[in-house]
Amino acid sequence: MARKKQRFTDKSPTAYEFDVFKPGTLDLSGVRLDQTVDKKAAEAEVLDLQEKLFELQVRYWLEKRRAAFVFEGWDAAGKGGAIKRMTALMDPRGYKVWPIAAPGEEERAHHYLYRFQTRMPPRGTIAIFDRSWYGRVLVERVEGFCTEKEWQRAYDEINAFERMYTDDGVTVLKFFLHIDKATQLQRFKDRERDPVKNFKIGDDDWRNRKRWSEYEEAYQDMFDRTHRPDAPWVIVPANDKRAARLTVLKAAIAALDE
Numbered sequence: 001m002a003r004k005k006q007r008f009t010d011k012s013p014t015a016y017e018f019d020v021f022k023p024g025t026l027d028l029s030g031v032r033l034d035q036t037v038d039k040k041a042a043e044a045e046v047l048d049l050q051e052k053l054f055e056l057q058v059r060y061w062l063e064k065r066r067a068a069f070v071f072e073g074w075d076a077a078g079k080g081g082a083i084k085r086m087t088a089l090m091d092p093r094g095y096k097v098w099p100i101a102a103p104g105e106e107e108r109a110h111h112y113l114y115r116f117q118t119r120m121p122p123r124g125t126i127a128i129f130d131r132s133w134y135g136r137v138l139v140e141r142v143e144g145f146c147t148e149k150e151w152q153r154a155y156d157e158i159n160a161f162e163r164m165y166t167d168d169g170v171t172v173l174k175f176f177l178h179i180d181k182a183t184q185l186q187r188f189k190d191r192e193r194d195p196v197k198n199f200k201i202g203d204d205d206w207r208n209r210k211r212w213s214e215y216e217e218a219y220q221d222m223f224d225r226t227h228r229p230d231a232p233w234v235i236v237p238a239n240d241k242r243a244a245r246l247t248v249l250k251a252a253i254a255a256l257d258e
Contacts, residue, residue, distance in 0.1 A: 026223040026233055028216060033180050033239040042242040049249040050089040056256040057090050057126060064123040066170045067256055070132045072222075073177030074215075075205045076187035077238045079130055082177065082248045086128065094124065100131035112136050112154075113161050120165060132174075133158055137222055142214045155225040162231040172231040173255040175248055176219065177238040181212060 060067060069086070071079045083097060098119050107115040113133055121127035137158070141151040166172050179187075188209070191201040208215065227233045234251045238244035 026227050026235055028178060028220055028223075028235070031178055031235055031237055033178065033183075033237045035237050035243045036240045037243045037246060039242065042246060045246060046085060046242075046249065049246070049253060050085065052253050053086065053249060053256070054089040054091070056253060057094050060126065060256065061091075061094050061124045066121040066123055066165075067126045068121055068165065068170055068172050069126070069128045069252060070134070070172070070174040071128070071130050071177070072132060072134055072138070072174070073236075073238065074179050074184055075208055076184050076191065076200075077177035077179045078241045078244055079175075079177055081241055082175070082236075082238075082245050083128055083130060085245045086248060086252060090126075095126040095128060096121070097128045097130060100129060100135065113157065117161075121170070133161065134174075134222060134226075137226075138215065138218050139208075141218050142208075142211055155221075158226055159228065162226075162228070166230040171255055171258075173251060174226075174231060174233045175236055175251070176223075176233055177236045177244060179238050181209075183239045184209065 059065075071083060073079050087095060087097065096119075103112070103115060116129075116133045119127060119129070136146060136154040137151050140146040141148075162172055188201055188205060191197045223233055223235075234247070236244050236247045236251075
């Protein structure tokens, strides 16, 4: 039996609005990926935004507020670069970046959300997740690491998990970095040729690429069922890395400054 999809369409002011993000219209097929920015102008704007983000980090520390930023996206979409620009001027004592890989033996002995709950930000700090709890409805779903019953029920579990924190005052914003298939292929090849970056490309990346359409369906289901006003998704066009970094910085500032 086909399940009924739920699409969140709340228009409240807590759903941050940008040129690339409108509540209720999160559809990968409709995202323009041809956006470009001038290199010199972008670098100057990035610096201004980084300074503003640092000011907000200090405010969060003084007011003992908390925030969590989630980064998901296609392989080679530029998540690491965006996180690097986000944290460039931030005080390292006030934030933590969590690179998420496969769970360890101890973590597998608990509910899959356990390892993320232990990484949520203490008061006055910001947590940044490079991959996240959405792995249950993405890679675990597509690669068969969990049952259909497990990933189907995960949407409700994830919504409840995030709501628990947003109700407690935590700012939550989720980024999805979106690129097209041709851009991904070029970046894969560039990584293989670069002795500094070739550790970033492996058999798993090429295997995942072959399942592009399955991941695309999983991403759209994720938006349809977990895009909420209190913890919205921002789809970031990322064919142009500079444009993507600007979008991430602006969205993060808007979320923290609300």
